[in-house]
Amino acid sequence: MSNDQLAGPAIAGPAGLSRPEPSTWGARNAHDPTAVRDSDGVYWLFSTDADADGPLRASGAQIRRSADLVSWEFVGCALDGVPGPARDWASAEGLWAPDVVPVETAAGTEWRMYYSASSFGSRTSAIGLAVAPHPSGPWEDRGIVVATEHDRDGHNAIDAQLVVDGDRHHMVYGSFFGGLHILEIDPATGFALTAPAPGEPAADLGTLIARRPKSVDTAIEGPYIVPRPGGGWALIVSYDSLVNTYHVRVAVSDDLYGPYVDPAGREMTDLDADPLEVGLAVLASHRLEGAERGILAPGHASVLTEETHQVLIHHTRFAETPTQHEVQARRLVWTHEGWPLVSVQPWAGAHEDDDESTWPADLAALRGKWEIVDWSLPTEAVQESRRITVMDDALEGLVAHGRGRFTREGDAPVDAVVFPAWDSVRQQATLCFVARGPKGTALAGTKVG
Structure with a gap:
């Protein structure tokens, strides 16, 4: 969807107040963001469909671009609404927390976007895959990678990140409810190794790597894993309430599949x-x-x-x-x-x-x-x-x-x-x-x- 389709004149918001055009948003309304850089040096930001001033005007994962990671220009949505399979499964009105990564294939660089389709308070959710030749698009939906059902599964299929470890790919995902999980992805297809066929959800929902107890509303989400210098991995997560107590914590592990521990040696799965x-x-x-x-x-x-x-x-x-x-x-x-x-x-x-070689080396x-x-x-x-x-x-x-x-x-x-x-x-x-x-x-x- 183009920026022209989203911009247009300002429209009435709550209590008749005028709502700013998306073309004026800049960095505003970017929620659950991830950024990538193309071969020309342009940064592209993908984020949740959100508008703090009123109902969604469009859905399909917001896109912004920047030359410096400071000033952002809103350019539209990656997809024209919630793709059919994800919409039918989760009844979602918009897409959440897209993760975008370039993958080298026999045909060249393919940009893969893992998006989440869900609704607040529900575990009936889907993580889908869309692909494009460039971050600007055009994006094509490929189907559902992981799906959970509220009355069947204890955890939630949202907040995906693709972790590339050499020739092997993995997906970490999850949130409130049953915590964070990780499973292996087929690099050739972008779908789970346990999927019955490309475009079908994983049969194995993965390995638990982090969770929190009911006493704090099981409040953990937004996992992101990065390699540590010298080996091993670091897990970055968000704790607590989205609206006021949200904050970022980290833990480390020698193995991608855990256990992840904090400086005191406490495991991120420890409920006691x-x-x-x-x-x-x-x-x-x-x-x-x-x-x-x-x-x-x-x-x-x-x-x-x-x-x-x-x-x-x-x-x-x-x-x-x-x-x-x-x-x-x-x-x-x-x-x-x-x-x-x-x-x-x-x-x-x-x-x-x-230039880290110029960073301070003297106690003075x-x-x-x-x-x-x-x-x-x-x-x-x-x-x-x-x-x-x-x-x-x-x-x-x-x-x-x-x-x-x-x-x-x-x-x-x-x-x-x-x-x-x-x-x-x-x-x-x-x-x-x-x-x-x-x-x-x-x-x-x-x-x-």
């Missing part, structure tokens, strides 16, 4: 451990000094991997306008000990420095005043940042490994990365840090003096 502590929180609601908006309920993250860097792509709401949401991007870095952590500053395009760079956010604090509030002053006594025992990596062992262990960044509030170049602190929790900060 404290559900508020399992997993390492790396991004949550917060407000920076002088910022116009407080970040509320950031989550449903994917990762864009480039040659020189990785970027976490996620949606967020705002403390001042909690019903509104937009896409944001942030640098993702790996600590010396192999944990993925996320910058507190949004991605700044041309201001970013990707850590001295000074920092504005920090501690992700271990409760997520039900928009956390106000605070200032600290780092002096020589705080640096005692730290070891510099180069490329911005610093560690400390002993009673107060630290595993940190310090890197150049752009201060989005003060509009100036500075340093940021991310760290796993002494309590096994994560912190992030911006140098302010």
Whole structure:
């Protein structure tokens, strides 16, 4: 569907208020996003069919494009509505959480989009596959890859991601209800290896890798798995309520199929451990000094991997306008000990420095005043940042490994990365840090003096 079909004049919304045209959305209304880059260097963003100002005007997975991951142009939908098989199975009005990845085939590069069709509160859901020669389309539906039924299955077929491990492909998926699962995909067809035939749903619904107990409404979703430097895998997930307590946590595993564990060794499938502590929180609601908006309920993250860097792509709401949401991007870095952590500053395009050889290698760079956010604090509030002053006594025992990596062992262990960044509030170049602190929790900060 073209942008012209979606734009047109503004139309009346709730209480007769005018609804902005999709052509004016930019980053707004991008929910559950994933980004890819084509051979010409253009970024393409795919997201859930959503309009915070009123009912859907069109469905089929929203598409945006950008030159820098900062400014986004809405260009329409990938598909003309919900494809027939998925619509018939799930009675969905729109598509959720599309995941897009290029796959090399005998005929050349094929872009595959795994989309979700469902409705809130239901486990009758379907993950479908559409393909295209380019992210801009044209997209053609191929059928259902995984399907679940509310009264039959304990988990939910939504929020898919294709994980490519050499010549083998896998799909991680799932959400509230029965947790997150992973199964193997046939690289040639894009469908499950256990599918009776291409275009038919998987016979095996996969291996459980993460879940949460009923005491917290089984609130886990949006899985995304990335390889760790040096081997193994990291699982990125979203916890809690979409509207106010949503936040991002990570866990790691030596094997793609788990078990995934947090820094304390707790498994992501453990229902007996404290559900508020399992997993390492790396991004949550917060407000920076002088910022116009407080970040509320950031989550449903994917990762864009480039040659020189990785970027976490996620949606967020705002403390001042909690019903509104937009896409944001942030640098993702790996600590010396192999944990993925996320910058507190949004991605700044041309201001970013990707040459890790120039990142701080001297403890002197850590001295000074920092504005920090501690992700271990409760997520039900928009956390106000605070200032600290780092002096020589705080640096005692730290070891510099180069490329911005610093560690400390002993009673107060630290595993940190310090890197150049752009201060989005003060509009100036500075340093940021991310760290796993002494309590096994994560912190992030911006140098302010």
